[in-house]
Amino acid sequence: MPGFYQKTIKREIQFKGVGLHNGKKVNMKLVPAAPNHGIVFKRTDLKTKNIISAVFNNVSKAVLCTNIQNEFGVAVSTIEHLMGALYGEEVDNLLVEIDSNEVPIMDGSAKEFVHQIRAAGTKNYDTSKKFIKVLKKCELVIDKKFISIEPHENDLEIDFEIVYKNQLIRKQRKSVSLSNGDLDPVYNSRTFCLLEDVEKIKRLGLGIGGSLENAVVVGDDKILNEGGLRYKNEFVMHKILDCMGDLMLANYKILGKVKCSQGGHQLTIALLKEFLSNSKYFSLVEFKEKKLPNNSFYSRPVAASA
Ligand SMILES: [Zn+2]
Known part of the structure; x- marks a missing residue:
């Protein structure tokens, strides 16, 4: 079904x-x-x-x-x-x-x-x-960071880029289409922080429960976690997970393409607020069964329960 x-x-x-x-x-x-x-x-x-x-x-x-x-x-x-x-x-x-x-x-x-x-x-x-169908591109640019959402047929695609000075992260870019099957590398990628930021985060009263059991900690020249990374591009894959989670707050699944460079929760939420506040950007659509678009993420068979 x-x-x-x-x-x-x-x-x-x-x-x-x-x-x-x-x-x-x-x-x-x-x-x-x-x-x-x-x-x-x-x-x-x-x-x-x-x-x-x-x-x-x-x-x-x-x-x-x-x-x-x-x-x-x-x-x-x-x-x-x-x-x-x-x-x-x-x-x-x-x-x-x-x-x-x-x-x-x-x-x-x-x-x-x-x-x-x-x-x-x-x-x-x-x-x-x-579903939210994107009709018109909506974009936010803040300094070097940007995020946009634009029309895309029958699917959600997230194209994300991160740029860090840290030599173990540097520049990573990845695009994930939900219809293209394997989301496990997105799901399995862990949150991360730079070792130099750990104290800063704790001073903000955050990260108190953080440990090497629940976050990747990146030093200048090594990953502090035993076993290292789960994927070479685990950092950008985790940012795609974060982005997908924030997009879930749109209340409906999105048919569109999201592009982001160096963004995070704040930018994704700001985009959602801007995009969903003006009906020129989107319409809400429902598909009747006989008109199901082919190759849509949303028309794949229900996964069997394990
Ligand atoms: Zn996260």
């Missing part, structure tokens, strides 16, 4: 871990949800005012991680790797019950989230999905 119908997971999934930035232990449960529910977080450590919808206009901060907040100031942070897993695995509707204000970092990638989602399996509803 094609992926033009809304999906959720077949059963509840539990995660235990630690917050990368607050260092606190956290329990998180993914609960199947009805069509048109969307991705919604529920802070179970609070009795009231504890519901936060995962949509771009609820983003309150996007420094080093993506943080969403409801109208009462109740927040949850570092949602991006889970959201990236949900984008790629096409989970549209889910309640995320969490007993702290930060999603567990796991191993710094989306690997465990994807593994558990695939193990649980997904199920289709007979309610069709809406």
Whole structure:
């Protein structure tokens, strides 16, 4: 059955871990949800005012991680790797019950989230999905950083470039089309930071739960993690995961091409706000089954549950 119908997971999934930035232990449960529910977080450590919808206009901060907040100031942070897993695995509707204000970092990638989602399996509803079809290019340029979104048939493509002085990272560029199958290198790529930035991040009160178990730490001439990198281009692949996770906050899957150089959460969220605030840039579309476009990421068969 094609992926033009809304999906959720077949059963509840539990995660235990630690917050990368607050260092606190956290329990998180993914609960199947009805069509048109969307991705919604529920802070179970609070009795009231504890519901936060995962949509771009609820983003309150996007420094080093993506943080969403409801109208009462109740927040949850570092949602991006889970959201990236949900984008790629096409989970549209889910309640995320969490007993702290930060999603567990796991191993710094989306690997465990994807593994558990695939193990649980997904199920289709007979309610069709809406897509955001890009009609006109929208671009933001801030100094040397830029991000744009432009029309692209029946797929989401993310073309990302990073440029670092560090000789182990330097310049990496990669383009990933969701229809081209293997997203595992994107899911498995870990968050990273430069050794010289570790103290700076901690002074900001962030990265308290960070360790070599959940982040790649890059020194001047070596990777500090035992075993080194998972992929030669793990850095740019992780940026694509972050970007995909932030794009999930558009609330609908996107048919378009995103190009970014040296951006991050802030730039992606700023683009979403600009792009989705003006209907000249996009339209919401629904596909009837007999008119399914060929070769679309969204029309591939549902993955069998493992
Ligand atoms: Zn990340």
